[in-house]
Amino acid sequence: MAGVQVLAQLRAALPAGAVVTDPAAVLARSSDAAGAAAPGVALALVLPSTTAQVSAIARIAHAHGVPLVPQGALSGLAGGANAVDGAILVSLEAMAAIVRIDAVDQVAVVQPGVVTDDLARAVAERGLFYPPDPASSSRCTIGGNIATNAGGMRCVKYGVTRDFVRSLEVVLADGQIVRTRPPTVKAVGGLDLTGLVVGSEGTLAIVTEATLALLPAPGPTQGVCATFATVAGALAAANAIMAGPHRPSTLELLDSVVLAAISAYDPTSTLPAGAHALLLVLTDAREGGSADVAAYARAAHERAALTVDLATEPDRLDALLAARRAFQPAMQALRGASLNEDVAVPRSRLPELIERLAALAAGSGVTVGTGGHIGDGNVHPVIAFDPADPAQVAAAQRVHRQILDLAAELGGTVTGEHGIGVEKLVALDAELGPTVRDLQRRIKQAFDPTAILNPGKKL
Numbered sequence: 382m383a384g385v386q387v388l389a390q391l392r393a394a395l396p397a398g399a400v401v402t403d404p405a406a407v408l409a410r411s412s413d414a415a416g417a418a419a420p421g422v423a424l425a426l427v428l429p430s431t432t433a434q435v436s437a438i439a440r441i442a443h444a445h446g447v448p449l450v451p452q453g454a455l456s457g458l459a460g461g462a463n464a465v466d467g468a469i470l471v472s473l474e475a476m477a478a479i480v481r482i483d484a485v486d487q488v489a490v491v492q493p494g495v496v497t498d499d500l501a502r503a504v505a506e507r508g509l510f511y512p513p514d515p516a517s518s519s520r521c522t523i524g525g526n527i528a529t530n531a532g533g534m535r536c537v538k539y540g541v542t543r544d545f546v547r548s549l550e551v552v553l554a555d556g557q558i559v560r561t562r563p564p565t566v567k568a569v570g571g572l573d574l575t576g577l578v579v580g581s582e583g584t585l586a587i588v589t590e591a592t593l594a595l596l597p598a599p600g601p602t603q604g605v606c607a608t609f610a611t612v613a614g615a616l617a618a619a620n621a622i623m624a625g626p627h628r629p630s631t632l633e634l635l636d637s638v639v640l641a642a643i644s645a646y647d648p649t650s651t652l653p654a655g656a657h658a659l660l661l662v663l664t665d666a667r668e669g670g671s672a673d674v675a676a677y678a679r680a681a682h683e684r685a686a687l688t689v690d691l692a693t694e695p696d697r698l699d700a701l702l703a704a705r706r707a708f709q710p711a712m713q714a715l716r717g718a719s720l721n722e723d724v725a726v727p728r729s730r731l732p733e734l735i736e737r738l739a740a741l742a743a744g745s746g747v748t749v750g751t752g753g754h755i756g757d758g759n760v761h762p763v764i765a766f767d768p769a770d771p772a773q774v775a776a777a778q779r780v781h782r783q784i785l786d787l788a789a790e791l792g793g794t795v796t797g798e799h800g801i802g803v804e805k806l807v808a809l810d811a812e813l814g815p816t817v818r819d820l821q822r823r824i825k826q827a828f829d830p831t832a833i834l835n836p837g838k839k840l
Contacts, residue, residue: 459802493524632756
């Protein structure tokens with residue numbers, strides 16, 4: 382009966398067609414790209430187009446104790462946007478306006494449904510630059526990036542989404558609309574609510590507008606693609622580059638499993654064959670780019686690279702970056718399903734991490750390919766398995782838990798950028814400990830005392 386009343390109030394508060402109850406349509410919005418955790422059965426899908434409409438949805442949900450699950454493009458890889466039983470799925474994709482680009486203050490004001498690449502292109506037309514670039518940047522949204530504190534290939538130089546979020550307009554659990562701080566460069570007049578909301582995976586508030594910091598346009602991208610006989614050799618070259626004065630804007634590793642998977646997934650990728658590891662090192666320096674590239678090539682040669690190819694032409698660079706972005710779908714295509722790990726450790730522990738990942742994969746019954754952002758110690762071991770084979774499903778889950786435990790053992794984290802969602806909740810005690818977890822739950826209670834915002838996720 383409560384569900385009927387909630388739906389009636391939602392339909393009265395929202396425009397025609399903004400409340401969707403068709404089971405097939407709701408089911409289609411019930412899972413993100415992780416695909417491993419079964420979603421709950423949602424009550425409805427709502428499609429707000431304004432902050433006022435989001436506020437009305439929250440007020441209704443709060444009055445009835447109905448869960449709200451904020452959603453973007455569903456490109457997440459941890460189950461953070463999955464439906465929970467009886468929830469209202471709040472799709473923010475229709476809120477996709479770039480409200481303002483200010484070249485003087487170097488900010489962009491955007492709604493949460495703006496696609497990351499669309500923002501990057503729009504600011505580039507004004508001679509500006511938005512650095513965060515998740516692998517799914519062609520489809521992921523700014524709201525989703527804020528929810529997970531998304532990273533990407535340029536993190537090694539520029540940092541993650543949080544580093545570019547100046548201020549947020551958010552709707553609280555009871556429907557109140559607040560701004561987390563002024564949009565000024567400096568503002569220390571209160572606790573950092575902006576930083577708390579970024580990465581909270583929709584558990585503290587619903588983001589309806591973001592003021593994002595921008596930078597001047599960088600120089601032309603150029604760099605080196607090097608292959609190695611061993612992953613250890615590639616790591617040695619990467620460490621030498623990071624220790625030197627020529628800071629890369631991108632420093633990526635792909636192992637032999639991933640290289641083979643990408644070549645099978647996209648035969649046009651033209652990745653070098655016969656290597657056990659590939660290192661992609663790029664610079665976007667406005668000055669001194671040629672010296673950067675020479676230093677990267679030298680570091681690779683000195684660590685016994687098999688091949689060292691300069692990547693300076695736009696077509697070649699586009700092909701290499703497209704191949705890197707195909708990493709996750711290529712691994713998923715190997716056997717039909719994948720678990721997408723996102724561990725980060727201190728760079729000094731990367732050799733041990735990679736070695737022990739290989740040992741976990743050996744004889745496990747599943748395939749594990751590793752790549753990622755080794756410049757900041759964040760790698761993505763992807764477990765490929767057949768979802769129709771119960772033995773492989775069980776093996777994948779076992780290796781998944783072993784990888785999470787390994788990250789904690791090596792002094793790292795179970796998620797550098799994908800988030801906790803539902804898939805990594807089991808690992809939080811080992812990483813955070815009971816006191817910190819309790820503190821975080823109390824913060825959640827202050828924001829959301831009735832626990833309706835994305836329950837069962839993140840915390």
